[in-house]
Amino acid sequence: MLKKEGEIRIPSGCAISGIIDKKRNRFNGSDIIKSIALMHDRSNGLGGGFAGYGIYPQYKDFFALHIFYDNETIKHKTEDFLNAHFEIESAGNIPTRKVSSIANKPLIWRYFVQPRIYKVKDLCMDEKEFTARCVIRINREFDGAYVFSSGKNMGAFKGVGYPEDIGDFFMLENYEGYIWTAHGRFPTNTPGWWGGAHPFTMLDWSIVHNGEISSYDANRRFVEMYGYNCALQTDTEVITYLLDLLVRKHNLPIEKALQILVAPFWNEIEKENPEKAKELKALRTVYASALINGPFSILVGYEDGLIALNDRIKLRSMVMAEKGNKTFFASEESAIRVICPEPENIYHPAGGEPIVVKLEAKI
């Protein structure tokens, strides 16, 4: 029998695309669908998904939990858990439309929640840590329930199918956000589980990824020392946890965290001025096990912006371009041109060269 994602490690190839408007002007999901649809041949219909930021302004102070349920029984059980740990401001189905190619859909629910303050205080945590732990607990212990999005003012939408069909299914033209990312998946072997599609998310982090990291088990065993549980055995999951550990738990500036994930080569470090070299050497020395190796291009959405990251020797394609306030990223240039016919500053980020596009501060 084929094993479900998480019971077995499944390598996959992919297409990714992302758009950010630095000035926080919101736009609907049509463009991102069009962009990822152009790269149809890079996926095989076994997984597609999107993440949008700025899509829930009316609920921006609440954690938006998107949950897949296999059946009503597990839904009731999970909702009891949610009620015990969170104030639920609003709950309901995530609206979908019937799409002929999308079958076997689970129950798809959305909750806007706030952690119960006394519980957070009791455990001496902050609300993010509390929410993260609840999400991990549901995903680990509630068989048949899977939280696939848990950030504020953002949300992931994903499933088994081609990405353009998944976007249509979730009616993303009805959402407006200032960052969108998309993913089309080409797994080499999967029974097609909705939770296994990308993006992978954790609080505000969302990651879409093209590649197969060969450092997986070194990275996994490193983050698992800090309380994470890589239940899905996927690259995106472990990369998300690495970022969460470095930025949220170890308070490293995002630029430093990226210098850990795609550390400069030692001979490049030696060429830097002594102070910079000392810092880079310290990052590599202390966080050697967080270096990501193997071919990948990743787009990381987070509350402050969008990050594009390639492996150190650029074994996966990724191109970027600008137009006005917008910056575009995609596996192929054509996927940018299809939504932005006259892009400017087309640039292929070098291997190991992180690109961080930050949103301008909220007014």
Added chain:
Amino acid sequence: MSISLITPQFEVLRDEKKCIQCKVCVKQCANEVHRYDEEDNVVLADDAKCVNCHRCVVLCPTKALKIRNNSLEFRDNANWNGKAINEIFIQAETGGILLSSMGNPKPFPIYWDKMLLNASQVTNPSIDPLREPMETKVMIGRKPKKLEFDKKGKLITEIPPQIELNMPIMFSAMSYGSISKNAHEALARAAEKLGIVYNTGEGGLHKDFYKYGKNTIVQVASGRFGVHLNYLEAGVAIEIKMGQGAKPGIGGHLPGIKVGEDVSATRMIPVGADAISPAPHHDIYSIEDLSQLIFSLKEATNYKKPVLVKIAAVNNVAAIASGIARAGADAIIIDGFRGGTGAAPTRVRDNVGIPIELALAAVDQRLRDEGIRNEVSIVCAGSVRNSSDIVKAIALGADAVYIGSAALIAIGCHMCHSCSTGKCNWGIATQEAELVKRLNPDLAYQKLVNLLSAWNHEIKEMLGGMGINAIDSLRGNRLMLRGVGLNQKELDILGIKHAGE
């Protein structure tokens, strides 16, 4: 006195048609196996003295010599085999404990040979180290829990001292005394050339070798031979030897015959005195005492040197290693039961301790379970034979390896297991001037450089095949390993899957 029941272990076969009576073998054999009979113009051999070191075989100009295991057979008996019988003969004659040298030779499982490595196919490209950068540099030492930056983004965390290695290999502790000065010189110079380190062992540091300090680890063992402040400050790190894989539970023993003027001065002991290290350190009877010694050494050297602690792989190695990490050690060396030695009681060498592969896997996992693996380095020692053993050790969780026997073999050791006699014909495990000078440090150093350069190339090839371009990404990456012919318990301890899974 009764006749000796001991029969020779080896037979010296001389092809009389090839022998030209040049007497090279007579001059070369420190064990005095060969003897020239002038009257009959023939070279004769006393088989009983032969240790099968191949010195005469290699140097015979006409290749007239061969050494074979003695074909004399006892009656077949799986239980009372020839070795078991002969050992009783020896002990009945001498009343002493049996002594052996080098590592455990018994046919226990060699787990390195029951693990196979992964390579990339299709979904993930392999990387060609001839065309792409490939990094094998490692940093050995304590790492802070995390790094902190001030508001301007300036690093404020101080990184404890590290040993920088160009490749994840170090020469393990072999004392001056157990091996010759020329052997030490070869190791020190090779370490310098390769950008790695060698280890003084417990015999102090010869005055001529202080100049190799940047590539030296100085050892402090229970005998404290040759330990003084200049010595502690001489190297890049200090290693406390708590145990040795070849003889867990007992201390070192250098026979007085090997203690000449130079060794005496270096060890700070009288000429001709046996140098016997106590089994325990007499100031360390528990883990908190070890912590005190670690910090005494750090205080003495102003916290500028990492302090490493070496232990033998024994039953409870994981818990012991965890204690050592918490006691403040910067790195833990785990030495397996196949590790070499200049001299060890045979029964101890052959029956005490556990395989390094299992010990290493258990220690790495235990430190991870406790969330402290990233703070301390792990070094795997005790019979690492080649570059694939190294790749497997790192995938199991080691930061680097120590090699001892392999380095000695590179400079001529033929594994005759007779180091304790002090009559090493290859000039390695001896202090006899005539023998020592047979080992030319200029040539020996080059062989060590050749060996490790070759291994480093091989490591890079295997890394590239796995789609990895920095050794950091191999460390603890057990998905890169698969077991063959292992039972579930062994797989669980190694933390790997079986081939086909």
